[in-house]
Amino acid sequence: MSETVYLETMGCQMNVLDSELVLGQLFAMGYVSTQDMFAADLVLLNTCSVREHAEEKVYSRLGQLKKHKVHHPESILGVIGCMAERDTDGILSRTPYVDLICGPGQLNQIPALIREIKETRKKAISLATYQSRRVDPAERSTMQFDTLEALDLSRRPQPGAALLQPYIRIQRGCDKFCTFCVVPFTRGPEQSRSPAAIIEEAQMLADAGAKEVTLLGQTVNSYAHMENSKRFRLSDLLALLQDVSGIERIRFVTNHPGDFGDDILVAMRNLPKVCEYLHIPAQSGCNAVLRRMKRQYTVEKYIDLIARARDTVPGIEIASDFIVGFCGETDAEFAETVNLVEQVMYKNIFCFKYSPRPGTAADRTISDDVPASTKRQRNIDLLNLQERISLDRNRPMIGKTVEVLVEGYSKAALKAQEAEQSRGQEIDWRRSNQLVGRTRGDKIVVFDDDEAQVGQLAQIRITAATALTLHGVCVTEQASRTDSVLPVLQHSR
Ligand code: SF4
Known part of the structure; x- marks a missing residue:
């Protein structure tokens, strides 16, 4: 009888895609999926480290699985993804019964780690050995992509809707080092995948029924790949994808306002398959807060980008992320964020209460001094404001x-x-x-x-x-x- 796997995914679209590719590898090993984690031979939690709450959810799930592990010592319990990379010591000390720990850059090694555990009955751990950050991102090796990304449909086992609108990773990692963010530490330096591999994957997915592809990157607009002395930017990639037969729509997420070139806006306007949608996180509407976050742009530059986007791409819809209650955020600084949301009139926003993440610059150097009740209220206020805006924008439809x-x-x-x-x-x-x-x-x-x-x-x-x-x-x-x-x-x- 086939062994079963229960895989739970927390966090962002990157993790959704990672889980799909991990399942593809496990199915190739003969595993079948189960929705019952207590009946599974292999339990994997694909984790997120962006907020404290997300990590506590993982520990709570691991707590539920402790008894199961006692009664079924032969089962394998694994933590994979960003938290595995960021909090390895915490996982080992708080949940010593976990068998497998694997960072997001090593997911291609999961089959080998499972075989090792079965042979030795010892823990198997694989974490990053990132390459030098001094190399130009466009010239960095794309070795990690070659082994995990799906150039074989059996590695994309999701049926139905997920196959209709698959994700395609075009970039890994991030070089921005915003002071609140763990991603540059958990996912490593920015690396862009070759256009040829992306196009091949898009065509394979289109042939299998995909109509819409979403290109994924932490800062997808800084995509850059060198080949034969030519530098391919996101706009070049969008032009190549326009010619993939069967694909009707192309999206890309998420963007960083700091290096958003007009070439991308022109591509959005001129290429019929590229959707008129931009997710471009502002995080705050106050320059002092943006400086403390080390976001590398000002509110004025952000507003200028939104204006250029609306001038260049008719009908464009814009969404954003905000963090409220970041270190030292005063009432007046929060009011500037409220102003920005009122001014831009987003389609929708995602709003998060700040929680310090160990290892980040903000956690080391700035005090998390905004009371939890203030963070909660600002979160409610901003979401209520956006709800009114969304309704005002939807009614004329x-x-x-x-x-x-x-x-x-x-x-x-x-x-x-x-x-x-x-x-x-x-x-x-x-x-x-x-x-x-x-x-x-x-x-x-x-x-x-x-x-x-x-x-x-x-x-x-x-x-x-x-x-x-x-x-x-x-x-x-x-x-x-x-x-x-x-x-x-x-x-x-
Ligand atoms: S741009 Fe900033 S927030 Fe986004 S992944 Fe990079 S460091 Fe994190």
């Missing part, structure tokens, strides 16, 4: 027709179907039901239609709007409809 890529059943529909299943009722999977799709500007649209529309581009007339979601009816001409060739969908992202 009523009556307009937008193009969406249909991703699957909406969360509400899936919940209803789960409830029917748990009551033992049979579900009519072919009946009309609520589907969800996304506009090119990344707005979420729900509408009633048939599952066969999943994977298709559909025209939706908007009939109602909330801050988060647009509601509509499908007005795609019957004659231009084609049934989906995708496998039965699992869920939408």
Whole structure:
């Protein structure tokens, strides 16, 4: 009988992709997936170190697994990803029953680590040995990519919606060293993957049914790869991807405002497949805070970039991240962030309360002196403001027709179907039901239609709007409809 693996993913899109590639390696070894962590022969937690809360969640999960490990000593328990790299000693001392620890740059070694554990019944640990940061990022070796990234479809085992809209990593690591961030320490120096490998992967995914690709990098706009004395930038890569047949939409996340060239905006305007969507984290609207964060741009430069983006790319939607309660953030400094959010009128924002991360410059040198209650209130205030803005921006969409890529059943529909299943009722999977799709500007649209529309581009007339979601009816001409060739969908992202 096949051995089973339970893999839980925490954190960002990079981790989602890493987990997919790890599963691909494990399936090649003969493992099959299980959703029951207490029944699994192999349990892997793919972890995030960006906030304290994320790490505590991992320790809590490891606590739940302690008894399981006592009763099933032959099972293998592993911590992989950023926390494995950042907090190796903590994992070893707090949870000595963990068998496998593997950093995010070593995930290609997981099959060898598992074999080693089975042979020796001893712990197996693999952490980074990063290359020199003095080398020009464009010339750094891409060796790590060659062994993990998927140039073979069996390494991309996710069915349904994930195959419709796969991630493609184009860059690893980060050289920015923002004072609050662990990523340069956990994921190492910035390295860009070769355009040829990216195009080959995109074509392979398109041939398997992918319609939309999202290019991933920590600072994706600083993508740079040297080949035959030519420097390829993100804009060059977007132009090459435009020619991949089968791909209808291209996105890229996430961006750093510091080195965002106009060439990328021009590519967004001129290349029909590149979506009019930019996620560009500001983190704060106050120059003094940005300096303490070492973000390497000013509020004025950020606002200028947003203006250039809106001038160059008609209809562009912009999203951002903010950290509230960063070291020393006064009421007046927070008010400047509120001003920025009011001025830019984002599509949406992601807002986080600052928590110091061991090893970062902010943790070593600046006091985390904003009370937790103030952080909480600022978080609530900023999110409430953005909710009003999102609603104001969505209401004028009523009556307009937008193009969406249909991703699957909406969360509400899936919940209803789960409830029917748990009551033992049979579900009519072919009946009309609520589907969800996304506009090119990344707005979420729900509408009633048939599952066969999943994977298709559909025209939706908007009939109602909330801050988060647009509601509509499908007005795609019957004659231009084609049934989906995708496998039965699992869920939408
Ligand atoms: S740009 Fe700053 S916040 Fe983003 S990954 Fe790099 S160090 Fe972290």
